[in-house]
Amino acid sequence: MICVEKIAGLAHLAPLDTTRIPACTYAHPQVASIGLTEHKARQRGVAVRIGSFPFAANGKAIAMRQDEGMVKTVFDAETGELLGAHMIGSDVTELIQGFAAAMSAEATEAELAHTVFPHPTLSEAMHESVLQALGRPLHH
Numbered sequence: 653m654i655c656v657e658k659i660a661g662l663a664h665l666a667p668l669d670t671t672r673i674p675a676c677t678y679a680h681p682q683v684a685s686i687g688l689t690e691h692k693a694r695q696r697g698v699a700v701r702i703g704s705f706p707f708a709a710n711g712k713a714i715a716m717r718q719d720e721g722m723v724k725t726v727f728d729a730e731t732g733e734l735l736g737a738h739m740i741g742s743d744v745t746e747l748i749q750g751f752a753a754a755m756s757a758e759a760t761e762a763e764l765a766h767t768v769f770p771h772p773t774l775s776e777a778m779h780e781s782v783l784q785a786l787g788r789p790l791h792h
Contacts, residue, residue, distance in 0.1 A: 688726060725785055761786060764782045
């Protein structure tokens with residue numbers, strides 16, 4: 653019997669990791685998350701490094717008059733692995749895919765910190781959250 657995965661050429665892919673599926677709430681403000689919360693990671697005994705950045709300090713959010721909200725990132729303190737990301741604010745359901753791609757690529761906090769984010773954009777808040785986790789925020 654031929655399975656659908658073989659026909660579609662997907663038989664070689666790893667099983668789906670459901671912790672890497674973004675969750676989006678289409679409300680005002682929007683809410684988006686992926687991966688583990690800080691609490692869940694700590695419950696699993698993982699030493700974490702946390703970053704957060706408010707949209708109130710993001711130029712694009714201020715210009716749009718949508719400066720309520722924030723981005724929070726959760727990293728494994730030992731490996732730098734992105735364990736989770738959580739956002740609330742304008743257009744965050746569009747932004748979460750950046751963290752989904754980073755998790756799929758197994759990008760570390762150091763790699764994310766060295767990524768150039770366009771300016772001025774809401775996505776800069778994502779970068780700032782990563783930098784804050786490393787103790788190197790550009791904006792305070």
